[in-house]
Amino acid sequence: MRWSTWAAPGIVAIAALSCTPERKPSLPPTPDATADDDDDPLPPPAQSFVDRYCAGAPRLFLETEEFTGPWAVQTNKLGFSGDGFVVSNANGVADTSMCRTVSAPDPGTYAVWARGYRSSGTAREFSVSIDGQRLAPTHAAVASPQDDGFHWEEAGSVPISSRATSLEVCVHDDGTSYEVADAILLTRDLDCDPSAYDRDLRVLDPVFARDMMRQEVLGRAASYRDAVPEPTTLAEWTDRRTVVLDELSRALGFDQWPDLSDRSPLNVKTYGSRAMDGYSIVRMSFESQPGLVVPANLYLPDGDGPFPVIVHPVGHWGASKAATPVSVRMQTLARFGYLGITYDPFGQGERAVPGNGHDEHFRLLLSGSTNTAFMVWDTIRAVDAALERPEADPTRIGITGASGGGLNTLYAMLFDERIGFAAPAIYVSSIYDFMATHLGHDPCSRNPIGAFTDRGEVMALFAPKPMLQIVGDFDALFPAGEQSAALAEDVYGLYGARGAFEVALDDVGHELSFDLRDALYNAVTKHLGRGAPEPVEDMSLPPPPADALRVFSSGLPASRRVADYALEMAEQHRSRLSTPETFEPETFRARVFEELRVPIAGAPGVEDGGEFILSGRRIEKLAVTPSPNVGVPVLYIDHDDPSVPVVVLLERGILPDIAVVGVADRGVAAAVVSLRGEGETVAPRDFYFTQNNIILQDPMLALRAHDLHQAARAIRARVGDRSMVLFARGLDNALIGLVAQSLWLDFDKAVIDGVMGSWMDAFGEAFPDEGYVHRILMAGDIPHFIERARLRPLLVVQSDARPLAVHWPEWAEHQADVLRHPRPTDQTLFEWMNAP
Numbered sequence: 102m103r104w105s106t107w108a109a110p111g112i113v114a115i116a117a118l119s120c121t122p123e124r125k126p127s128l129p130p131t132p133d134a135t136a137d138d139d140d141d142p143l144p145p146p147a148q149s150f151v152d153r154y155c156a157g158a159p160r161l162f163l164e165t166e167e168f169t170g171p172w173a174v175q176t177n178k179l180g181f182s183g184d185g186f187v188v189s190n191a192n193g194v195a196d197t198s199m200c201r202t203v204s205a206p207d208p209g210t211y212a213v214w215a216r217g218y219r220s221s222g223t224a225r226e227f228s229v230s231i232d233g234q235r236l237a238p239t240h241a242a243v244a245s246p247q248d249d250g251f252h253w254e255e256a257g258s259v260p261i262s263s264r265a266t267s268l269e270v271c272v273h274d275d276g277t278s279y280e281v282a283d284a285i286l287l288t289r290d291l292d293c294d295p296s297a298y299d300r301d302l303r304v305l306d307p308v309f310a311r312d313m314m315r316q317e318v319l320g321r322a323a324s325y326r327d328a329v330p331e332p333t334t335l336a337e338w339t340d341r342r343t344v345v346l347d348e349l350s351r352a353l354g355f356d357q358w359p360d361l362s363d364r365s366p367l368n369v370k371t372y373g374s375r376a377m378d379g380y381s382i383v384r385m386s387f388e389s390q391p392g393l394v395v396p397a398n399l400y401l402p403d404g405d406g407p408f409p410v411i412v413h414p415v416g417h418w419g420a421s422k423a424a425t426p427v428s429v430r431m432q433t434l435a436r437f438g439y440l441g442i443t444y445d446p447f448g449q450g451e452r453a454v455p456g457n458g459h460d461e462h463f464r465l466l467l468s469g470s471t472n473t474a475f476m477v478w479d480t481i482r483a484v485d486a487a488l489e490r491p492e493a494d495p496t497r498i499g500i501t502g503a504s505g506g507g508l509n510t511l512y513a514m515l516f517d518e519r520i521g522f523a524a525p526a527i528y529v530s531s532i533y534d535f536m537a538t539h540l541g542h543d544p545c546s547r548n549p550i551g552a553f554t555d556r557g558e559v560m561a562l563f564a565p566k567p568m569l570q571i572v573g574d575f576d577a578l579f580p581a582g583e584q585s586a587a588l589a590e591d592v593y594g595l596y597g598a599r600g601a602f603e604v605a606l607d608d609v610g611h612e613l614s615f616d617l618r619d620a621l622y623n624a625v626t627k628h629l630g631r632g633a634p635e636p637v638e639d640m641s642l643p644p645p646p647a648d649a650l651r652v653f654s655s656g657l658p659a660s661r662r663v664a665d666y667a668l669e670m671a672e673q674h675r676s677r678l679s680t681p682e683t684f685e686p687e688t689f690r691a692r693v694f695e696e697l698r699v700p701i702a703g704a705p706g707v708e709d710g711g712e713f714i715l716s717g718r719r720i721e722k723l724a725v726t727p728s729p730n731v732g733v734p735v736l737y738i739d740h741d742d743p744s745v746p747v748v749v750l751l752e753r754g755i756l757p758d759i760a761v762v763g764v765a766d767r768g769v770a771a772a773v774v775s776l777r778g779e780g781e782t783v784a785p786r787d788f789y790f791t792q793n794n795i796i797l798q799d800p801m802l803a804l805r806a807h808d809l810h811q812a813a814r815a816i817r818a819r820v821g822d823r824s825m826v827l828f829a830r831g832l833d834n835a836l837i838g839l840v841a842q843s844l845w846l847d848f849d850k851a852v853i854d855g856v857m858g859s860w861m862d863a864f865g866e867a868f869p870d871e872g873y874v875h876r877i878l879m880a881g882d883i884p885h886f887i888e889r890a891r892l893r894p895l896l897v898v899q900s901d902a903r904p905l906a907v908h909w910p911e912w913a914e915h916q917a918d919v920l921r922h923p924r925p926t927d928q929t930l931f932e933w934m935n936a937p
Contacts (some may be wrong), residue, residue, distance in 0.1 A: 127272060160209075163203065169199065178281065238275040338561075382399070382401075387485075410495075414509035429640060457663050466875045476545065501524035504528055531568055535578045560602075564602070570589070658902065675861065690843070690881075694844070707723055708723070745935070747822075810841050833871055891916070
């Protein structure tokens, strides 16, 4: 979970470190509130901010999830108050309400504040009514996505008479989309401004913070792009080419693939053919790997051949090989005299079955592989299948695909030396331009190559073989800047083959226009020797009947899935990891630094951000700069007794000031650290930033662990030789805290509360986004990080899902003294932290 500028699921329980005060409809709560365990309860966060900002005046604070009505209670947007928020009907229905009847507060005029979610470009207005007095709508659309999120807005004021004994408080749907209401505040302090809470809580400059993640990620992408060398001689390029190909092979996972002389049997099967006008469509299948069945269509021209071969990997269309744009191009090329083959990539068409989803990419990463490796291997084996036909000419082989098929083309042309012509279409853009779209691209495009190359250079690796880059000038998904083509063209020039690289550009979006298709046909004719130079009205061709393209009428036969291979590869790498007897802490640490590309930075920058008072506590604000262009807020409460430890809390889902007060109330000094992408720097579409860092080979796990390391150094400078204890709670933060302590041993003690049992938990269990780290299982697993971290006193509370013993019984036995399952009480944890 993540907090932004308010709270998140379980705020009351977490703020009290698992104490759960009795819920009350008004504030403050009555003195008889009780806790669910033996810990002392803390005030709910709403009381803390109301006490501070509303000067103790009569007030009423209501959580909308306690209202009654047709709106749905949800928790999927970050930054809400209480236990959730409510969401109205969709489809523009503006006649539903959620209501609650409560005891009336003291009479007088009350300001009414509403907390809800604002979105850029989307009307999410809702209004509040008090006993039928309906106030003005709040939470209209905002201009920028950076302003998205939960906010307080003043709705107006209402009089409450001395005769009122109860009030009906309602929220009403006034917008044209899903309206999101979180909390309602009535206060007789007309100067009360709950939005000031957000402002006081801030440590970083708000303009910097709201755009930090985007700017920092794009800044690294730009720096990596600009670092790609521009060779001036063929000798320089030849050396560079060898390095980049080796790095590509490692990054994509081809270093784990068999070579040309060691391929499994194809087991080609045919299921019939359909005669068409000048060609036939053959329904067939082959096995790209043992048991991995690939349904395919072979477009076979009439006559004896030999025919040049065109392989057509398809993009991310649901109909896949049966999609009209694919069948049109295949028909046209077959009529020209080309033997063509296209197939369903895994997760699409006839292979859209459980276990073949494109999200397997993230599990494949753990073993150093990718979706791209599997798809490109399918393409290489499709070439093999086509060459089994006696009509095929093995000396003239081309490849073209659009969008995701362009991705496949870009890499298949490099790893299959038989391919002599390539035309990647509407795909090749610089990594920077790709990221700057801020769109949720398919995982297949998130290959870990950005630290050492860019896609323009990948195109250049095909030189001096002929290539046509096909570009939509207004393609919003894959904007193709000039740099990619310019670099490739320059490399072709080093070979004296500048004319072999061409670009077809049209003023269209993410599509192949008539002019782009015509350019493709002419390039195929020019370089593979068959075809008609005149423009072809290909879209006038009728699509083939569905039964001529579908290979399996009753569904994909029993076949292995990509998920099976991902699990098998993970198990193979896990089985090679060190045992308790062979583990070498420093060797392991060095390997983790290599595989995670852990940043190496100088001393952190630290600025005083001021202070504020909450619940009678003075909270100091520190702005830590762990690396350039990154800010990490830290809130700190000191203690009068210098002998007590400083507990550094790393926990998502709560307001940092409430958390730091909760920890300080345990009789310790306390600090809360908000890592990049959390709290003030929480970023819209954070998941895509996580994925973009995969492309840049800078996993978020390494970046956030480094943030914690640098924050620990800053806090250490503040507290001197006092004992410093890490308390990292929750699935994400437990993993980050474990990795940070394992690598740097910054803390005198560490409590890692809720860590997963193994990276193998990615296969079916709850798993943190940070956990998807390229090649991590080649470096180590959870027990290896624990073993290095226990060079300092350590307590590990294991996840309830699958504890360490499920995956690593020998390590669990070896580490039994530091492992805890089930979870101890907070009181027990703090006693351990405070012990000498």
